[in-house]
Amino acid sequence: MKSFRYVRAHSVEEATAAHAGRATSRYLGGGTNLVDLMKLGVERPRTLIDVSRLPLDDVAELADGSLRVGATVRNSDLAAHPLVRARHPVLSQALLAGASGQLRNMATTGGNLLQRTRCPYFQDVAKPCNKREPGSGCAAREGVHRDHAVLGHSAQCIATHPSDMAVALAALDAQVELQGVRGTRTVPAADFHRLPGDRPQTDTEIAHGELITAVLLPPPAPGTVSAYRKARDRASYAFALASVAVVVAVREETVHEVRIAFGGLAHRPWRARRAEEALRGAAPGGEAFKRALDAELAAAEPLRDNAFKVPLARNLACDVLRRLTRPDADADAGAGATP
Ligand SMILES: Cc1cc2nc3c(=O)[nH]c(=O)nc-3n(C[C@H](O)[C@H](O)[C@H](O)COP(=O)(O)OP(=O)(O)OC[C@H]3O[C@@H](n4cnc5c(N)ncnc54)[C@H](O)[C@@H]3O)c2cc1C
Numbered sequence: 001m002k003s004f005r006y007v008r009a010h011s012v013e014e015a016t017a018a019h020a021g022r023a024t025s026r027y028l029g030g031g032t033n034l035v036d037l038m039k040l041g042v043e044r045p046r047t048l049i050d051v052s053r054l055p056l057d058d059v060a061e062l063a064d065g066s067l068r069v070g071a072t073v074r075n076s077d078l079a080a081h082p083l084v085r086a087r088h089p090v091l092s093q094a095l096l097a098g099a100s101g102q103l104r105n106m107a108t109t110g111g112n113l114l115q116r117t118r119c120p121y122f123q124d125v126a127k128p129c130n131k132r133e134p135g136s137g138c139a140a141r142e143g144v145h146r147d148h149a150v151l152g153h154s155a156q157c158i159a160t161h162p163s164d165m166a167v168a169l170a171a172l173d174a175q176v177e178l179q180g181v182r183g184t185r186t187v188p189a190a191d192f193h194r195l196p197g198d199r200p201q202t203d204t205e206i207a208h209g210e211l212i213t214a215v216l217l218p219p220p221a222p223g224t225v226s227a228y229r230k231a232r233d234r235a236s237y238a239f240a241l242a243s244v245a246v247v248v249a250v251r252e253e254t255v256h257e258v259r260i261a262f263g264g265l266a267h268r269p270w271r272a273r274r275a276e277e278a279l280r281g282a283a284p285g286g287e288a289f290k291r292a293l294d295a296e297l298a299a300a301e302p303l304r305d306n307a308f309k310v311p312l313a314r315n316l317a318c319d320v321l322r323r324l325t326r327p328d329a330d331a332d333a334g335a336g337a338t339p
């Protein structure tokens with residue numbers, strides 16, 4: 001690891017001023033991703049600005065019923081928060097499906113959103129990787145790519161985004177609050193991560209030097225239930241091959257509202273907007289779910305070794321939708337119907 005300067009920020013203003021948009025500055029959250037990448041030589045910051053002790057460590061209920069989750073709230077605390085468990089079980093379940101207890105105790109909300117891809121070639125500085133070194137090539141395309149993208153990938157990069165939490169936030173229509181030296185702005189969580197296109201080195205819409213200060217969770221509509229499901233090679237401590245976050249409300253035997261996001265399929269959480277549109281106003285049921293998801297996944301372009309992800313994702317989503325829309329879904333532990 002290269003030597004670096006360590007600065008502990010005591011306020012948001014101090015943090016953004018210390019960063020000042022310098023290419024070689026990085027914010028430090030729990031360090032569970034950044035420090036690993038520094039050890040591997042993938043990240044070589046000259047200045048680390050520790051933001052993990054900023055006063056952004058609580059979950060507050062706002063007057064309109066939204067929850068404001070501070071950027072330094074640890075993943076374990078967010079998963080266990082009573083209001084999150086009651087109103088947004090999909091988020092609690094997604095967090096608990098990620099990493100391990102020790103990692104979740106360290107990992108922060110802001111750092112989780114900005115964790116880098118787990119593509120093995122990105123982490124190996126001896127291999128060509130357009131994301132790590134633009135223009136060097138993509139070793140994964142002809143290499144080991146079973147875990148890689150089936151939707152929205154480009155000739156430059158076929159990596160997936162690894163966060164479970166971000167998939168739930170996309171389905172919840174959450175907003176990400178950012179603070180830069182020029183002020184504050186919010187970006188919808190579903191648009192926060194980007195597709196690789198011809199700029200795979202850029203994972204998100206955040207500007208260099210902007211600080212994530214909070215995530216805003218809108219209140220769920222009455223009757224909404226939600227759940228997260230993840231398929232992986234091991235029962236714990238493994239990233240998603242495919243995952244799905246579903247938020248749905250059925251009224252008078254009709255799908256009144258539905259939001260579906262996939263993880264493990266693309267360079268960003270994939271909002272299944274085509275499937276959502278097909279399902280809104282329809283009678284819930286296995287055939288309707290399958291038709292809508294097949295229409296969504298018709299856009300998939302699997303690689304040599306990952307075509308299995310397409311039926312896997314469809315079956316996961318159909319199963320979650322079926323369970324959540326059963327007439328007794330309120331009684332389903334974790335479904336979290338709101339009154
Ligand atoms: C073995 C292992 C298994 C894992 N399994 C999973 C899994 O199954 N699912 C999953 O979702 N994750 C998994 N993870 C990843 C883990 O969730 C992330 O490492 C963690 O969430 C990152 O949070 P952090 O606070 O430690 O981020 P850091 O490592 O501190 O930072 C990550 C990035 O975010 C930036 N950053 C941090 N805070 C801010 C902020 N407030 N504003 C702007 N930039 C910021 C940093 O500069 C850095 O670029 C795993 C990790 C490991 C090591």
Ligand code: SF4
Nearest residue numbers: 119129130138157158
């Ligand atoms: S898939 Fe993306 S991250 Fe992986 S080697 Fe190719 S360019 Fe790099």
